Structures are given as C-alpha cells and as structure tokens.
Amino acid sequence: MPSWSRSAADSIVHRLFPAYWNYYREIRPRGTADRQVYDRLLQGEREFQRDASNRARTYYEAALARDSTFIPAAWRLSIVYRFLRVPLGDYLRKLYETRGPELPEQYRELTASLLDADLPRRFERYRATVAKFPRDGYVRFVYADELFHHGPLVGYPLDSAMAQFDSAVAIDPDLDQMLAYDHLVYGYLRLGRRAQADSSLARRLAIPPSGEREELQRRRFLKLAYDERFRPWRASVKRWYAGLTADSTTMEASIASADSASRFDIPGSQLGLGKILVRTGLDSLARANGHRAQGIALMAFGRPLAALPQLDTAALRWGRPDSLLERAEWRVMPGILGLPGVPATAREWGLARLKRNRRPGREWGPAPYGPSRSRHMREAILSRRTSTRAG
Numbered sequence: 001m002p003s004w005s006r007s008a009a010d011s012i013v014h015r016l017f018p019a020y021w022n023y024y025r026e027i028r029p030r031g032t033a034d035r036q037v038y039d040r041l042l043q044g045e046r047e048f049q050r051d052a053s054n055r056a057r058t059y060y061e062a063a064l065a066r067d068s069t070f071i072p073a074a075w076r077l078s079i080v081y082r083f084l085r086v087p088l089g090d091y092l093r094k095l096y097e098t099r100g101p102e103l104p105e106q107y108r109e110l111t112a113s114l115l116d117a118d119l120p121r122r123f124e125r126y127r128a129t130v131a132k133f134p135r136d137g138y139v140r141f142v143y144a145d146e147l148f149h150h151g152p153l154v155g156y157p158l159d160s161a162m163a164q165f166d167s168a169v170a171i172d173p174d175l176d177q178m179l180a181y182d183h184l185v186y187g188y189l190r191l192g193r194r195a196q197a198d199s200s201l202a203r204r205l206a207i208p209p210s211g212e213r214e215e216l217q218r219r220r221f222l223k224l225a226y227d228e229r230f231r232p233w234r235a236s237v238k239r240w241y242a243g244l245t246a247d248s249t250t251m252e253a254s255i256a257s258a259d260s261a262s263r264f265d266i267p268g269s270q271l272g273l274g275k276i277l278v279r280t281g282l283d284s285l286a287r288a289n290g291h292r293a294q295g296i297a298l299m300a301f302g303r304p305l306a307a308l309p310q311l312d313t314a315a316l317r318w319g320r321p322d323s324l325l326e327r328a329e330w331r332v333m334p335g336i337l338g339l340p341g342v343p344a345t346a347r348e349w350g351l352a353r354l355k356r357n358r359r360p361g362r363e364w365g366p367a368p369y370g371p372s373r374s375r376h377m378r379e380a381i382l383s384r385r386t387s388t389r390a391g
Helices: 002-016 018-030 035-049 053-066 071-083 089-102 105-114 119-132 137-154 158-171 178-191 194-206 213-230 232-244 248-264 267-280 284-300 304-318 323-336 344-356 375-382
Strands: none
Touching: 035 053, 035 071, 035 178, 053 071, 071 089, 071 105, 089 105, 105 119, 105 137, 119 137, 137 158, 137 178, 158 178, 178 194, 178 213, 194 213, 213 232, 213 267, 232 267, 267 284, 284 304, 304 323, 323 344
C-alpha cells in the first residue's frame, strides 16, 4: 500500500506540478504515504510563489492537519508566517529544537541563521549555506530577502540583494516567483535603474493575478511607484484622482501605497499620499496611516523635527498599548542609523522609555526573525546610508 501511494503521489506531481518535480524528489525521502499531504504541500508552494501567502498558509496547515509529522510543510509554514508578519519566534525555535535533525541540511542551516540575533554572524551563516547549496533557489531567495531587509544594518548595499534575487529566479525560471520579482522591482526602482525596473515589472505583471486583495493592491502600487520614479507627471495625476475618490477601495490602495513608498526611496510620493489620507480618510485609522506616511517621508527627507509630531499623532490615533513604546523608538532609531536632527532631550526620553520596557534577558539589537514596529522608518532611511560590503 505505501508503494502504491508513493507511485500515485509521483504521478500527481508529474501531471499537476511539473515545475516542482525536482523539489518534490528532494523532500520525498522525508515524506508520507498520504498523497493528499503532498497535494496540499504543492498547492501551498504554488500559492506562495504567486504571492498568495494567506492561501499558502491554509494549504500548509491542511497538510499538517493530515500528517503532523510532515516536516517539509512545517518548515514552509514558518516562512509563510514570516511574510505574513505573524510572530514566529516560538514556532521557529520549537521546530528547530524538537525536529531540527529531520530538516534537510540546507533548511536546518537556514533556520539556525534566522534564529541568530547577531547579524554579522547570521550573514556569514547564510553565505556558507548558499555556497554549499548553490542550485537551491529557495535558499538563495531567503538569503536575498534577508539582505534586502537587514543587510544595510550591517553595511551590505542593496546591490547585494539584487544580485541574489536575480540568481534565485534564474535557478527556477519556470516558477512564478512573484515575491522575488516584487523585491527586484522594489530594489531597481530605489536604485533608479530604469531598464532593469522595466524588465522586472513586465515579468511581474505578466504573472496572472492570484486574486488576493493584498496582491492586487501591490500590483497597483508597483505601477504607481514606477510612475513616481520615472514618470512623475503621471503619478501626480494618479494622486490627484485618488484625492477626489474617497471610496473604501481607493483608500485601501492609498494606505498600501503610502505604507510601502519608503521601500522605493520615493518620499515625495509618500508625503503626498499621506496628506490625501489625512484630508479624505474614511476613518480615524486611515487618517492615522496618513500621519505616519508623512512622518516617515519627512524622516527620509532628513527633517526629524517635522516628522516626530506626525508620528506621535499617528501613534495616539491608533491608541495601541505599545503606542508609547513606538514613540520612543522613533526618537532613538534615527541616531542609531546616523540621521541627525533629533534633539538630545528627545533621544534621552526615548532611550529611558525603551530601557524601562526592556524585557529581562532580552539582548539589544535586531530581532532574530521578521521586522520590528519601526521597519518602515528603517527602510525609509537605510537606502540613504553609504554601504561598502558585498553580499
């Protein structure tokens, strides 16, 4: 019976998921006799590649519901959690400590890297894993994503991440790889490289939409970001129109656009969209997002004194329990990243507040997985620092 089930699973993969055949052959020795588990895993893979992380999560969790010992689905689920910004520290650490020996070697090493809070050491681990498994596109993708988001904190330039993303898509050219193309568009727009941005955006938009709301919003924003960078006259028309049509769909797209503009180093767009949200936002949360967008843009323009009132207003409007902590972070982070202008008294207040909220036993420094609350401001100003390392 198990051999029949394995043959049936092989047949399903060959027929329905030919692009995943090499990956499937790798995980099969750690597999299961239940062909539906494979089917759900590979459905999750396809959705993840199409930037439909919520649906991918559903499929991975369904695979584990049928076979809780199926380690490939458990590890893939941790990566989806990361992209969905679900707190995953406890999940990832438990997976590594209890089932680490069952993970394929490259994923065991990636998990250890993700859990390492020492960024220089973390990137040394990544480089060693990529060198050991040069034809594993997933390994290279995770490394590229880490370089993109955390590399500048320790001196790796954006070019390093772009090179790794380009290599990742070249390894598995038959996969959709929406997330990789998202980052390529982000990076080349930020770097102002129009030809490469054209190519990456065209390939990204040629992939059929996944249907998830967040992915559809991202498509609209990629087009807007391209216009902001290379066709500002068209972008200004789009922003003007957004200010006239204060319906919920337009506002959601504007919030997503304002929230993401810092990734492209186009603070002028973020400032304009933030003003629109404050003026026409349909509720207090939308207007709070407008204040935050303006604050982040002003930080990127090197005007922290003008930015802090906007960021404070946003934190107060949200009214979250951690709002006071977030206000403290905004006063401390600019100095850490080399951005002058925050008064010494404000920095001292922020540092004192952060020290009072420090949990026992927790070290200072970047989180070992995922971004912190201040990721938007970090992304806004990291691109303005001079970096010299190579990835």
